[in-house]
Amino acid sequence: MPDDPGPVYEVTHDVDADVIEDFDAWLPGHVDEMLGLPGISGARIYRSDDAAEGRPRRVTAYQFDGEAELDDYLAGPAERMREAANRYFDGRFAVSRRVLRPTGPADVDASAQESCLNCGTILVGQYCGSCGQRARSRLISIWELTQEAFGDLFELDSRLWRTLIPLFGRPGKLTREYL
Numbered sequence: 001m002p003d004d005p006g007p008v009y010e011v012t013h014d015v016d017a018d019v020i021e022d023f024d025a026w027l028p029g030h031v032d033e034m035l036g037l038p039g040i041s042g043a044r045i046y047r048s049d050d051a052a053e054g055r056p057r058r059v060t061a062y063q064f065d066g067e068a069e070l071d072d073y074l075a076g077p078a079e080r081m082r083e084a085a086n087r088y089f090d091g092r093f094a095v096s097r098r099v100l101r102p103t104g105p106a107d108v109d110a111s112a113q114e115s116c117l118n119c120g121t122i123l124v125g126q127y128c129g130s131c132g133q134r135a136r137s138r139l140i141s142i143w144e145l146t147q148e149a150f151g152d153l154f155e156l157d158s159r160l161w162r163t164l165i166p167l168f169g170r171p172g173k174l175t176r177e178y179l
Helices: 017-035 067-075 078-089 144-155 159-169 171-178
Strands: 008-015 042-053 057-063 092-099
Touching: 008 017, 017 057, 017 078, 042 144, 042 159, 057 067, 057 092, 067 078, 159 171
Parallel strands: none
Antiparallel strands: 008 057, 008 092, 042 057
């Protein structure tokens, strides 16, 4: 399939259970015929577990090279393909169609995404959105540890200084405020 994919034309068939074996034998040949048409770069057949009214469901996704190719198909051979399926199965299926258009850049490779070591959720930021675990264990050097410790002690907004100054200046007042 191309790097910058065009629309996907999705066809869903809800097939009568007594003809599903015949339908499953017919569908790959139909898809091969579709792939022989200009502008269709790929197709995939799916079996869906959510059957409609007890009818097995098959979904076929056709990858078109672009909008113009899809328009040409819908204006030309689409009706002929539909009539052939209806003649072959005499209306023993219900069909729905939809067009899916890409909204942004190509899909992200899921194998390249980092997972939470705790619960396995795919990480988006520094922390897991599901369990809160940090994305990576952080090894801190002695120098970083010393900087952080003294930075916390000697910062102007440190609670240590707000406690020590009144403690040495007026110890009774600090105790009274505490109690």
